[in-house]
Amino acid sequence: MDMHQPLAITDNLDTEPQETAEWIASLHSVLESAGPARARFLLSKLSTAAREAGLQWRDARNTPYINTIRVSDEPPYPGGSDALALEEKLAGMMRWNALAMVVRANRAYGELGGHIASYASAADLFEVGFHHFFRARSADYEGDLIYFQAHSAPGIYARAFLEGRLSSDDLTYYRQELSAKKQQAKGLSSYPHPWLMPDFWQFPTGSMGLGPISAIYQARFLRYLEHRQLLSTQPRTIWGVFGDGEMDEPESLAALSMAAREKLDNLVFVINCNLQRLDGPVRGNGHIVDELETLFDGAGWNVIKLLWGSDWDPLFARDQNGELVAALNATVDGQLQTFAANDGAFNREHFFGQTPAMQAIGATLTDEEIDRLKRGGHDLRKIYAAYHAAANHKGKPTVILAQTKKGFGMGTAGQGKMTTHQQKKLERQDLLDFRDRFQIPLTDEQAENLAFYKPDADSPEMRHLLQKREALGGYLPQRIDPKLNLPVPAIEQYAQFACDADGKEMSTTMALVRMMGGLLKDATFGKHVVPIVADEARTFGMANLFRQVGIYSAQGQLYEPEDIGSILYYREAKDGQILEEGITEAGAIASWTAAATSYSVNSLPMLPFYIYYSMFGFQRVGDLIWAAADQRARGFLIGATSGRTTLGGEGLQHQDGSSHLMSAAIPNCISYDPAYAYELAVIIQDGMERMLQKHDDVFYYITVTNENEAQPSIPANSKSGILRGMHCVVPHENAEVRLLASGPMLKEAIAAAQLLKDLFKISAAIWSVTSYSQLARDGIACERAQRIQQSDDLPWITQELQTSNSPVIAVSDYVRAIPESVRAFVPSRYVTLGTDGFGRSDTRANLRDYFEVDAKWIAYTAMAEIFAKKKSSEEMQAIAKKLGVDLQQSLAMYG
């Protein structure tokens, strides 16, 4: 035999069963006499010996397709069989009410949508959590954090209904928030939505994959706060219930190794393995559970397989020669789904009928009993055992892979059906069957009319439900905004250098980092600042912060850094303040969200600054930013090295000309593209005051650049204009042309004005436009107020430009759509210049010439507008020549 040929353990190699039995007996005897430590030692010695002997052997990554927790290790169920019976009944009620809510809404308005089958599979997983594990926020405990599988939301509403937190009116308005408002009811959002239900939902999980990565970084952020001694050490647990299909999202798996590396034993994932996603099986031809086991185990997690219910225990006990387990190992998920969709007789024939020994096992059950054999994720006792083990596991995060049936209890109408995900209508008989299946005491008529069911307040079920929540601190989910004031330092304290720059050269990135350094030094405020980077701190000149505040590492620093001799050495520390996430923008933004929502999640306001290549923000992780917006994040996103032409040389992947277009679409994102350090200071000050003192649910996106500029001091009375979106930096009464410019383009506009004056004696006034999106929002709001309230208010940009008719030229280092967004509010001829198209690798000067946004092009455009149709083509060519603009080359380049 070839010893180098790896062989799977499933291969039938047992040529000497007697010998095999002896080896196994030896292992058992060691276990009994010397304990598990000695047994493990011997096995690893054997493994080493095998390797030394040239055996290419490694233990299989997968355990068999059975429960990880042995029956003998299951803890007693709290409250015993009485509690079990009550909780099973309650789970049935939740299921019914969730189903009724969705089907009702769709009876009324077929377009509303909703899901029944997902919650039907997840109900028991949620219920055991609610009864025994999920601790709410109370006077002395900040509460566990639960990331709920989003499209199971009807079940969470159903529970809140029984708890008395929602009324039957509220349930009636499921997915009808607008109609509800008109009727003074609550209106329930389709998915968890902290923006729409701010007292209820904490985490928006509706976009698959964002829940898992966010939960991991949330767990890590709690550790960060503890290690920095900002939050008292509390055994808070982060629970995340996610779909097995959802685990295909790259974000779902992206941070698994980080969670293990950081030993986040405050984190438990429960993956609802109903083996189906929307269109069909997650892994029809394999086992998603085994695949996830390999991935999580390889990443370093504690893995608990929760596959079969207690009624399988006697079957496994009868499985003397392992045929039942072998059959389960060999049955692929697509087949398991078919078994779920069919009845006991079918399963007897097609599953238990596989071998005589299995037939004999099957013969101990009636067809009805076979039909009711539970998967692990529907057995409260087994779920409790898994959660108990997870909550007590030390040193690693835990994942529970819970096998369930999609559409559990929906019978032939939905259980295990390919189409069950989308099902939101049930026929009369299906409703009656569902009612009977879960013993809901409703008449046929009530069931048909989809009545919600709530037992009497003094019924054993209701008393049990409420007592359990009381013991765990109250209700979940619950979101709060304690509106804690965090006094912010005065602008002079950290940004005097920017306000009084007096022509000093620096880039806005340098200015930002210096302001952050100043904020970090503040004795009381500094500790709330959270600098976050994704491996670009040096790019942005932040290396000095390594030494000043240290890089957070749960382990401290176990090595002597290569640059220990330097004053800026790479300092990692357990109480380090910088979150250096490595090359993961998704991870960094998830970290930022955790910090930016700490005011609510931890009743501890923090102020994160995440600084990154602006191209790799909204474009790369826009959906995570959208979720942060939904979650009412408060903090600063800093798009550095911004501008299509300003980041010279890096080509199309890095050169950002569009992030402001995307940020403008997020309603609570306030975006700025400042030119000067003093503008940046005014914006940061305003942001801190709004977010930390006025408790506005906004966050700021500010682009900064790496181009050195001579920085002027702050002009008098400029603050309001800076914040509203534009302020005049070069006033000129009766100017023949008006120039609007942002960021680094302001310098080009100023140079253009000089050219116009020197070469053509043309006068120009210049505005720095700090935010087109704020100007556009203001314009739209004024226009609407004029229409609806007959208001006389004019948009700020109109007020600034209405004193003359001279043409206005806007120049941006972004796509023209950004300055175009204010066209309707400009009261004269308006021309926009921008950097549409792919980036190029070249010098700034060449790039600005190519995109026709530099001083000479701005001046040429001004001349073309001033003399529109009054000059001949020859005259315009002469003007171009004088300015050094090559019209022929431009035509040749763009065709």
Ligand SMILES: Cc1ncc(C[n+]2csc(CCOP(=O)(O)OP(=O)(O)O)c2C)c(N)n1
């Ligand atoms: C990013 C994203 N893509 C697609 C969807 C649409 N979607 C909602 S639920 C779902 C299927 C989820 O399957 P699974 O995770 O297995 O959960 P199950 O409903 O089976 O429990 C899909 C594709 C989404 N919500 N988010």
